[in-house]
Amino acid sequence: MIALNFNVISNYHWDDNDDLNSLCFVIALGDFKGGELCFSQLEIIVELKPRQVVAFPSKLLLYCNFSITRGIRLFSIISYVFKSFLKYTKDTEMADTNNDQDFFNTEDLNLKRTLL
Numbered sequence: 001m002i003a004l005n006f007n008v009i010s011n012y013h014w015d016d017n018d019d020l021n022s023l024c025f026v027i028a029l030g031d032f033k034g035g036e037l038c039f040s041q042l043e044i045i046v047e048l049k050p051r052q053v054v055a056f057p058s059k060l061l062l063y064c065n066f067s068i069t070r071g072i073r074l075f076s077i078i079s080y081v082f083k084s085f086l087k088y089t090k091d092t093e094m095a096d097t098n099n100d101q102d103f104f105n106t107e108d109l110n111l112k113r114t115l116l
Contacts, residue, residue, distance in 0.1 A: 022081035024058035034069035
């Protein structure tokens, strides 16, 4: 999913509908100062610069962004994964990556195909 926000300031929140194992990516565009991301649990404030990408687990971290102090943040591009996008079933098999593989004998390397 991608969202475009025009000069939006958000209060503290978690993204409850995001997938637990995904990251949120934020890219801010425009000529501005301020708008820092604040992660209160970590006691960290991230200066959000134009065209910089910040990635974080938005379902797990409480966050907000501060007001713009100069200029206009034209858009924030937010990319995230809704929890309903990735579906897992009891028939889904994952590759075992913790063992040594014989790359010259590949007959057992192909697992059952997982449909997304």
